[in-house]
Amino acid sequence: MYPWFAMGHLTTFLHVSNKFAEKGHKIFFILPTKVQSKLNQFNHHPTLIEFIPITVPEVEGLPNGTETTSDVPFTMYSLLRHAMDLTKSTVENLLKEIKPHFVFFDFTPWLPSLARSLGIKSIHYFIITTASAAFLFRDEPTVDDYIEPPSDFPPSKIKLYKHEARVIYRINNQKEFGSEMKYVERMIMSANECDAMGFKSCREMEGPYLEFLERKFKKRVILAGPVLPDPPTCTLDEKWANWLDQFKPKSVIYCAFGSEARLQREQFQELVLGFEQTGLPFFAALKPPIGAATVEEALPEGFRERTMERGVVEGGWVQQQVILSHPSVGCFVTHCGWGSLSEALVNECRLVLMPHVGDQLVNARLMGGDLRVGVEVEKGDEDGLFTRDGVVTAVRSVMDDDCEIGREIEANRVKWRSFLLTKGLESSYIDGFVHNLQCMLEC
DSSP: OBOOSSHHHHHHHHHHHHHHHHTTOOEEEEEEGGGHHHHGGGOSOTTTEEEEEEOOOOOTTSOTTOOSGGGSOGGGHHHHHHHHHTTHHHHHHHHHHHOOSEEEESSOTTHHHHHHHTTOEEEEEESSOHHHHHHHOOOOSSGGGGTSOOTTOOSOSOOOOHHHHHHHHHHHTOBOTTSSOBHHHHHHHHHHHSSEEEESOOHHHHHHHHHHHHHHHTSOEEEOOOOOOOOOOSOOOHHHHHHHHTSOTTOEEEEEOTTTOOOOHHHHHHHHHHHHHHTSOEEEEOOOOTTOSOHHHHSOTTHHHHHTTTEEEEOSOOOHHHHHTSTTEEEEEEOOOHHHHHHHHTSSOEEEEOOOSTHHHHHHHIIIIISOOEEEOOOOTTTOOOOHHHHHHHHHHHHOTTSHHHHHHHHHHHHHHHHHTOTTHHHHHHHHHHHHHHHHHHO
8 A cells, every 4th residue: 555645645555455365465554754643543453454665755855854735735745746656666676575465556657657566556645526526526627617517427416616626627737847747647647547436435336437438548446335434432532522412312413624625814704703693502623714723713792602612613633533433413514525524425424515626526526416415605706715604504404394495415424424334335345346357367
């Protein structure tokens, strides 16, 4: 395993590694040196999953000690990708020593040809949905081309707002550090060069997009199933358990936007004021907004006093998986990261969708449009801004069983939760994934 140096990628690769290890397979997991201590607790099969720490090479402009995307702003990600490219000789020596059957990767387009030269098969393992990969990874000439899906795209509710298309166009066309290669060309090259593409997904949820990718890249696309994280063995911190316990079942709004997303101060305030206006209890785990050192200093005037009895805005890390399973949590306001959505879909909470960037945008349309398991907060087409009223409308629509939208969302949520928790589903998908890998070795 050689995932991109971002915690969401590293943990996702480790989750699927755990599933393979349960079947008795040996995994070697390459990761930055200091990250190992953060992932040790999630390695459930240390005798079969061996961490191999490597030093991240120095790159001019990249702060000393940088190891993952959480150490630098988005504008420096290209420098970190370049640092990862500089590990090529180290990875080559490791592959020669280990002699694995397969190497899984996602952001290193040079790895397939390197693996091929050593007789090793390569799997481009995506941590995003097949719908996101199908919609986003294309080299279009203009911004407007990104609003609608490609002409041969499956029938879908997926499209982008104008402000989203501008961001995706800019990201895709960003030149890689020290190269004329664009970011999107890097990703397309990875897909073109690998022996197969892998996804954490189910055919029942994303079948048409899987088939689209198989046609586009003319290669096997293998699904690992939902790859759900193991149920938490820890209990919720007493402080938060006591706070949540005081509210009625399914009455609390829980909001979290992942480990990296930060709002502008004005949007941060609109969000929390929206929670206040719902009249419901709420627990918001948010990064301080841009320009603020703490969430406390960014809260609207008088907000803390008005909501003290029923509201929490927390700037530190919280036990999301445990919180989502708490009986009082009835609504999850999410940035639509694929990992967070997976955690939510197997719990009892209803979804309010607030995507920020990249694959989150497509995930929101997939969840809110194709699968109808959540409602997206309305944003301006040109500026991408939302209002407190928009937050209130979305929350109330999913929480209200007397509302047609609420009833539809709840019925679909129950259906997909039941499917994802079907006995033997995950094991069957992992068995199928391994069978596909074995077939590739025999071809």
